[in-house]
Amino acid sequence: MSKLLNKWYKNHSLVYKILLFAVTTSFIVYLFPKTGKFRYSFEKGKPWQSENLYAPFDFAIKKNQDEIDAETKALKDNTPIYFNIDPTVEEKVISDYVERFKLVFGDSLSSLSRTKFFNIGQDLIEELYETGVVDSKYNYSPNRTVNIIESNTIKKEVEFGLLFEKSELKSKLNSAYEAIEDGQSKNRLIALFFDIIESNLTLNSELSESALKEAVDNISLTRGSIEKETLIVSKGQVVEQEQYNILNSLKSEYESQVWNSQNYNLVVLSYTLLVALALLMLLLFLQKYRREVFENNTKVTFIFFNIALIILLTTIVINYNSQYIYVVPLCVLPLVLKAFFDARLGLFAHVLTVLLLGFIVPNSNEYIFLQIIAGIVTILTVSELYKRANLFISVGQITFIYIIAYFAFFVIHEGQINNLKWETFGLFILCGLATLFVQPLIYIYEKLFGLVSDVSLLELSDTNTKLLKELSNKAPGTFHHSLNVANLAEASANEIGANAMLVRVGALYHDIGKMKNPTYFTENQSTGINPHEELSSRESAKIIIDHVINGIEIAKRNNLPDRVIDFIRTHHGTSAVYYFYRTEKAKNDDVDIKDFSYPGPKPFSKETAILMMCDSVEAASKSLKEPTSSKLNDFVENIVNKQLETGQFLNANITFKEIQSIKKVLKLKLANIYHLRIEYPE
Structure with a gap:
């Protein structure tokens, strides 16, 4: 037993590295998605580079976001809206009309004229309340269906354009009393109506919103399906919009399908092998070219910690919103490692980290190219980090390279710049500003790990x-x-x-x-x-x-x-x-x-x-x-x-x-x- 303990003690440094290697590998694999990864890469408007692709299983064609947005907008414009009706309003208005008409006109008109005026007004009231008078102005389409509700029951359906708004009352009255030549009597009648007309319809916003939500929730996310063994795209064929949608549907279905325990374990094992291989390359590099670093467990821990930290931050951002992926200041990694060690080690670790992130980021080819180029620029431009001006200049150069490379990729993908996403340039600027945090970060690392930088x-x-x-x-x-x-x-x-x-x-x-x-x-x-x-x-x-x-x-x-x-x-x-x-x-x-x-x-x-x-x-x-x-x-x-x-x-x-x-x-x-x-x- 003592011999075994002595042997372990003599090799404690190696044992520690093995444990560190295993823990870091497990942590990174834990952060990775545990589903299969679609093995084909494709771009809209570009030739299909792989062999003929046949559907490996039955799957539905998913609608793209533009189609879903269009259907949602159509539903918002056409889903029926609900108004509550108050039946007592019409009776009250008629009663008020009779009383006020007598008070206003009395015996000032002849019996024939009084009867004529009264009947015109009564017919107008019946016409207004036949469909209803709304309480305010709404910006609905005239063809929008309106359900009139009384006592929780739909009383009738009308078009919104048939409903009467109080703001239209004057024009309505002028039209109704157009034949009356007595201007004074006409004005008195119009004033009378302005005093008695009340709205009997109020919008039931809760029910209207609920109906719209139900309709939106019932939007089908798919259109049609593809049967197993159906040819999706041939080698060399240009990926048009339809093939692009089908390929995206296949990719989504493949990566989101339910995995049984055997498949899950195989995926985890495969990820573990790849991550372990990458970290092993880093250890071999240290052993061969940076022996003094390899023999120092604190320094090896520091390198592994920074790699795991960058992957953790990237994973958090992707889980929150993958559109913000370029906010993560990945170039901090080579900056920190260069500050404490040297440029070659910084670039090597950076490249391995970017390759690992390629498993979890969207558009992995574009991401890997951008980040590796940015890492190379970081190593080449940042010299004498203790000089503050050098860091600002280098960060500006890194941000510029990000923008240039992203612009080139966008033009390659889209073939034009009309839909260029300018907000992405803002993300690169935020990434550059975040990179400036490397100075206080270096100070923190010096205190935590006992390392020393040029500062x-x-x-x-x-x-x-x-x-x-x-x-x-x-x-x-x-x-x-x-x-x-x-x-x-x-x-x-x-x-x-x-x-x-x-x-x-x-x-x-x-x-x-x-x-x-x-x-x-x-x-x-x-x-x-x-x-x-x-x-x-x-x-x-x-x-x-x-x-x-x-x-x-x-x-x-x-x-x-x-x-x-x-x-x-x-x-x-x-x-x-x-x-x-x-x-x-x-x-x-x-x-x-x-x-x-x-x-x-x-x-x-x-x-x-x-x-x-x-x-x-x-x-x-x-x-x-x-x-x-x-x-x-x-x-x-x-x-x-x-x-x-x-x-x-x-x-x-x-x-x-x-x-x-x-x-x-x-x-x-x-x-x-x-x-x-x-x-x-x-």
Whole structure:
């Protein structure tokens, strides 16, 4: 049992990666739709590229949205509306008419005229209330059917145009009394009607809306059907509107059909295999090309977390409304990974993420092309993320590429730009604005995962930081040495394309361990007294070597990032303190050089290798007397070649060509420091 536990403990890092791999795969598969995916892609107006397609089963042809909208509009225009009738209104109006007519006219008219006027008015009232008088003006079609309801029963059906509106009363009265020549009597009659006419019909909005809703709900979503084995489209045939509708119906039916448990399990298994394959490619990439990242579980977790987060956000947006799919700032992923690692890893992870999203997004081919192009532009344009202007400019370029690519796809699909969806351009602009959130996101990630970005490196490079101020006060010579090394290292990194900001910060902090015993290092000995004269060679060597350990302890107490602490660990590699070693060896031949060597590790990156070369050259250059160009050349060659011979750069991914370029930079910089000119032959 103990052997098994020991074996598990030794391989705990690998076990963790396996668990992380399994959990991330399961989470992503959980987000994916659990139905089959239609394997054919097609576009309206384009030739069918696959083989002849026959219906695999019976299915109904679904109406497109335009057809459904047209039917809905027709129902809204033609569905009967309901009005409630008040039967007492007509009786009241007639009664009021009789009384008011007597009061208005009395005996002022002849019996014949009074009878004539009265009968005309009575006939008009009967005509008005035969169909009904509505209470207000409505914008219904004159041909719209109206159901008149009395006591919850439909009394009659009429056309809306036959109903009378009170606003039409004057014209109606003028027409009815057109034959009356007595203008005064005519006006009195019209005024009388304006006083007594009341509406007897009120709209029953609840019943009308309910009837319309029922009619809309009963709209058939299909028209016709296709039988199994029916030829749908032939190879090379242009997909016209009808075939396009049929293909969409088949796709929808295929992806929405009820799956039995066996089919469901097969779909889930297939998704799992594909997702696992994509994530496995990422792990293999890390193992082969980014070994230091692969061996750091925190960094691997960080990468997997960001991929899963992007897929989660995209899934949420699709479930809410797939039209907003382009609002998701997918380019944040390569930006974040480039900020913490490098461009190649950022692009690789971005491409894999986009390929995975292709399973769940609509128009997957278009989406994949757009996002991969945007990711490439992100990697190519965003440099020096710590400069705010660069981020704004790059986001503008990314948004512009989105718009150009989408415009091209739209023209390819539609063949014209009349129906161009301008609101989609607004979504791209929102996506660009959301991408700007990468700055605070990087800060959050630094705190959560303990990583360091160029933004933090810029802050650490400020010589007014508390730690560097302390170094300049306690060990001014070391501080000056660190500044010189930083300048040499930055120039060397720029020459070979390494991370100049990282190596500069590493150079500024690489010797902070000397603050513990500053006078034991020659650059800080201003009084001419050498404390090593009172110590043995072993004691002196231990103090010199311990500045690495002390530096690591000081860096951790001050919460310096691990990427910076790596420079403290490796800037001497496993080299020996030769002066004290030779002094001890002169006294005693039985001396182990390991007792006078730094504990390491050796530099394991271009940046740490650059610092080792620059640190050694800058420190040793102080001992040069009457330097000349030839002396400086030999001096740099000897120091760097000795480091090569002792295998200090075996673990660093640096080439001989790059080392030669660094030598050239160091020679040029030292010549500038000592104000040397080219030596001409006499």
